[in-house]
Amino acid sequence: MRTLRLLTVGTLLHAKQISRSPFEVAIALVVPVVQATLAVYLFRSGGEQHRLLEAAVGAGVMGVWSSVLFGSGGAIQNQRWQGTLEMIMLAPRRPALVILPITIATGVTGTYALLATLVWGRVLYGIRLDFAHPVAFVVAAVVCVIGLGMFGLLLASTFVLMRNANALANTLEYPVWLISGMLVPITVLPAWTTPIAAILPTTWGARALREATSGGPVWPSILLCLGISLVCLVIGALTLTHVERRARAAATLALA
Amino acid sequence: MGSDYAIEADDLRRTYRARTGWLRPKRTEVEAVRGVTFTVGRGELFGLLGPNGAGKTTTIKMLNTLLIPTSGTARVCGHDVVEQTKEVRRRIGYVFGGDRGLYDRLSALDNLRYFAELYGVAPREQKRRIAELLELVGLAGRERERVEGYSRGMRQRLHIARGLLHSPDVLFLDEPSIGVDPVAARELRRTVGDLAATGTTVLLTTHYMAEADELCDRIAVIADGEIQALGTPAELRRRADGLRVVEVEAYGVPETAVDALRGLPGVRETAVEVKGALQLLTVHSDAHVDVQGDVLRELAGIRLGRVNSREPTLEDAYVAIVSTA
Numbered sequence: 001m002r003t004l005r006l007l008t009v010g011t012l013l014h015a016k017q018i019s020r021s022p023f024e025v026a027i028a029l030v031v032p033v034v035q036a037t038l039a040v041y042l043f044r045s046g047g048e049q050h051r052l053l054e055a056a057v058g059a060g061v062m063g064v065w066s067s068v069l070f071g072s073g074g075a076i077q078n079q080r081w082q083g084t085l086e087m088i089m090l091a092p093r094r095p096a097l098v099i100l101p102i103t104i105a106t107g108v109t110g111t112y113a114l115l116a117t118l119v120w121g122r123v124l125y126g127i128r129l130d131f132a133h134p135v136a137f138v139v140a141a142v143v144c145v146i147g148l149g150m151f152g153l154l155l156a157s158t159f160v161l162m163r164n165a166n167a168l169a170n171t172l173e174y175p176v177w178l179i180s181g182m183l184v185p186i187t188v189l190p191a192w193t194t195p196i197a198a199i200l201p202t203t204w205g206a207r208a209l210r211e212a213t214s215g216g217p218v219w220p221s222i223l224l225c226l227g228i229s230l231v232c233l234v235i236g237a238l239t240l241t242h243v244e245r246r247a248r249a250a251a252t253l254a255l256a
Numbered sequence: 257m258g259s260d261y262a263i264e265a266d267d268l269r270r271t272y273r274a275r276t277g278w279l280r281p282k283r284t285e286v287e288a289v290r291g292v293t294f295t296v297g298r299g300e301l302f303g304l305l306g307p308n309g310a311g312k313t314t315t316i317k318m319l320n321t322l323l324i325p326t327s328g329t330a331r332v333c334g335h336d337v338v339e340q341t342k343e344v345r346r347r348i349g350y351v352f353g354g355d356r357g358l359y360d361r362l363s364a365l366d367n368l369r370y371f372a373e374l375y376g377v378a379p380r381e382q383k384r385r386i387a388e389l390l391e392l393v394g395l396a397g398r399e400r401e402r403v404e405g406y407s408r409g410m411r412q413r414l415h416i417a418r419g420l421l422h423s424p425d426v427l428f429l430d431e432p433s434i435g436v437d438p439v440a441a442r443e444l445r446r447t448v449g450d451l452a453a454t455g456t457t458v459l460l461t462t463h464y465m466a467e468a469d470e471l472c473d474r475i476a477v478i479a480d481g482e483i484q485a486l487g488t489p490a491e492l493r494r495r496a497d498g499l500r501v502v503e504v505e506a507y508g509v510p511e512t513a514v515d516a517l518r519g520l521p522g523v524r525e526t527a528v529e530v531k532g533a534l535q536l537l538t539v540h541s542d543a544h545v546d547v548q549g550d551v552l553r554e555l556a557g558i559r560l561g562r563v564n565s566r567e568p569t570l571e572d573a574y575v576a577i578v579s580t581a
């Protein structure tokens with residue numbers, strides 16, 4: 001119960017802290033809308049007018065992923081800059097319980113991207129919001145956000161150790177978009193990318209949302225997204241305990 | 257409670273290793289702490305005093321589990337700081353000076369609520385404890401304002417409240433009065449004194465002599481990563497017994513003249529402090545040798561201001577200890 005309380009209070013307060021940053025707000029307002037616009041024009045020029053809703057949803061998931069990726073990396077780096085990383089790691093709690101609320105909070109604030117792209121598509125391009133499975137879409141969106149937050153924990157374990165975490169975050173953004181099939185179907189990618197895609201929670205989260213939008217067996221994808229995310233959570237928690245000790249040995253919790 | 261001591265440090269050492277460059281990496285090593293040994297009794301207010309870069313913060317970070325020592329051992333309330341981190345962390349509070357360490361875009365209340373959760377303060381206790389601490393540090397009524405609008409003194413007081421949320425047995429204060437105005441610093445000293453009076457063990461690092469003198473039961477003077485002297489303020493002051501201090505205000509003193517002062521018979525130490533255009537020369541000499549006349553002769557032709565000969569203070573003792581390190 002105390003753990004759940006810590007996770008809830010921590011997530012809410014970190015979401016509050018992130019959403020009060022003018023920089024974060026500006027990025028969250030502009031980037032998803034630009035991505036959605038590009039996606040819509042790509043699909044239109046490819047003669048796939050009937051898949052515009054999928055394009056908007058795909059761009060939304062890209063926004064959630066960017067938020068988690070830069071949020072997890074950026075949040076750890078920001079905590080380091082503002083001197084709070086040492087303070088929270090000093091708490092008598094498992095490191096995973098301290099970092100998980102931060103990464104889930106980045107997923108929660110990233111939800112805006114999903115909503116924004118749908119509203120943008122409806123208002124500007126008249127895309128009808130006809131979801132094949134509306135209830136499953138909501139469930140898939142929630143699972144996707146929580147799942148990405150858990151995946152973020154695995155990423156964060158590396159970010160705690162690296163003083164230049166942003167560099168790693170930058171290199172991961174586009175490859176994961178592509179490989180997870182957020183916009184382009186996985187089937188058109190080279191065969192060697194398939195096994196990598198299969199183990200990424202982003203692949204199954206994006207697939208679940210696509211299936212909930214245009215029809216298909218949504219629930220297996222949701223369960224796979226959740227399952228892989230839980231594995232990420234366990235590996236992330238174990239790694240973080242190891243990494244925290246290494247960070248204390250290497251003196252990387254503080255800036256200097 | 258196990259051990260008789262709240263803090264035990266035995267031959268603590270810490271080396272920082274850094275690597276720069278990729279193709280031809282250059283490795284550097286800095287030995288920040290070189291064999292520090294001391295104990296702090298329960299309820300004692302112990303000071304670590306030293307100049308910038310002396311190894312104070314590194315020592316405190318090894319004791320509060322943020323850094324793993326390169327060698328040596330340390331225990332807090334009988335628990336090893338490397339192997340029993342959770343036990344140690346439950347019993348300690350850590351407060352450092354400066355603007356950082358708080359969530360600026362959250363209110364003081366949100367900051368305290370979050371840290372109360374992190375430190376496992378029971379939910380039904382939280383409200384009372386937070387109100388009590390806000391009262392103690394004089395932030396009651398301002399707790400719903402965002403921290404980014406706080407002055408440095410207010411942030412520092414919030415830091416202290418955060419460090420005390422879980423009623424720690426040992427409180428580490430790392431230069432808490434840095435950058436704080438004199439009135440706020442006096443308030444801070446009063447709060448720290450009150451904490452020690454209620455039985456909390458306090459380890460305070462500072463480079464303000466007066467602060468250490470006023471607050472600490474014992475002081476360890478640290479320089480170049482080693483403890484140079486350890487004792488009560490009175491004991492340390494006696495280190496300056498047999499000394500006489502001559503202070504001269506001067507303008508445009510060349511380095512050669514300062515070197516000449518160092519060579520005068522009876523002179524032990526010479527320091528130059530630059531205050532704008534003014535240079536304040538401090539000459540420590542044996543008390544039985546009157547060096548004032550010789551000093552003024554060496555400075556002939558240089559524009560001088562006030563000249564003063566006086567008894568040594570604790571600060572002079574500190575300067576003497578640090579400069580011989």
